[in-house]
Amino acid sequence: MTPETKPEHGAQPSHHADLGEKGARIQGMFDKLAPRYDLMNRVMTMGQDQRWRRFVVARAELAEGGRVLDLASGTGDIALEFKRRLPEATVIAGDFSLGMMRHGITRPHAGQLHWIACDAMRLPFADNSFGAVTFGYLLRNVASIPTALAEVYRVLEPGGKVVCLDTTPPPPGILRPFIRTYLNHGLPLLGRLLSADASAYAYLSSSTQSFETAEDLADLFSGAGFQSVAFRHFMFRTVAIHWARKPS
Numbered sequence: 522m523t524p525e526t527k528p529e530h531g532a533q534p535s536h537h538a539d540l541g542e543k544g545a546r547i548q549g550m551f552d553k554l555a556p557r558y559d560l561m562n563r564v565m566t567m568g569q570d571q572r573w574r575r576f577v578v579a580r581a582e583l584a585e586g587g588r589v590l591d592l593a594s595g596t597g598d599i600a601l602e603f604k605r606r607l608p609e610a611t612v613i614a615g616d617f618s619l620g621m622m623r624h625g626i627t628r629p630h631a632g633q634l635h636w637i638a639c640d641a642m643r644l645p646f647a648d649n650s651f652g653a654v655t656f657g658y659l660l661r662n663v664a665s666i667p668t669a670l671a672e673v674y675r676v677l678e679p680g681g682k683v684v685c686l687d688t689t690p691p692p693p694g695i696l697r698p699f700i701r702t703y704l705n706h707g708l709p710l711l712g713r714l715l716s717a718d719a720s721a722y723a724y725l726s727s728s729t730q731s732f733e734t735a736e737d738l739a740d741l742f743s744g745a746g747f748q749s750v751a752f753r754h755f756m757f758r759t760v761a762i763h764w765a766r767k768p769s
């Protein structure tokens with residue numbers, strides 16, 4: 522698909538009413554945030570975010586010529602990194618925010634991706650379709666993590682890899698008050714200054730603090746049937762990347 526074309530709709534409708542209350546709220550928030558999303562990401566993570574995305578792509582262990590779904594792809598950062606590293610791969614960038622995808626498809630090389638509008642809770646793909654499924658900052662936003670993981674499991678080929686990047690609640694220890702202050706005050710202030718949307722960054726803060734710990738999230742992956750579940754923390758344990766395999 523070329524950058525001039527519009528994102529394709531998946532088989533599932535993306536109308537607000539079909540997404541449930543939380544899904545519709547999140548979709549609207551990202552539609553609004555889209556023009557400033559990439560800038561905010563670089564600033565908030567002090568430029569570390571692209572390093573984490575490279576780690577996600579490496580952990581996916583996709584074969585050259587393989588097929589990957591980058592779910593909650595947003596403006597396509599992880600999907601573009603797949604294409605950069607594996608030019609022969611078929612890379613699908615799926616998201617339910619048309620605003621984020623419309624912004625993403627104007628980026629250099631974005632025409633080499635397949636942009637699909639889809640809801641992670643009901644994926645419009647056949648069983649066993651992908652060698653890898655990745656997602657950055659999805660699970661904090663869904664109404665049910667087990668439902669999203671069941672869908673990812675279904676569309677992965679046997680032996681396929683899943684890789685998940687997300688924030689984690691502030692870890693216990695000496696840094697906790699500093700991290701909390703940043704989440705409660707620094708992030709909403711940055712949001713107000715850079716994106717004129719403090720509420721979206723207040724949501725990032727509250728959803729991070731109430732999210733699963735990396736250990737509990739690993740248990741949810743195991744509970745969904747994945748094997749060899751592992752994770753690594755980044756940036757003072759405020760971010761975690763999980764990876765696992767669907768049994769062969």
Ligand SMILES: C[S@@+](CC[C@H](N)C(=O)[O-])C[C@H]1O[C@@H](n2cnc3c(N)ncnc32)[C@H](O)[C@@H]1O
Binds near residue numbers: 562595598616618663
């Ligand atoms: C914080 S952005 C992350 C974008 C990208 N993965 C990255 O690393 O920058 C979260 C994305 O998840 C998408 N999202 C949230 N819930 C979703 C769902 N149920 N189905 C599809 N996309 C969803 C949002 O629209 C948004 O684009």
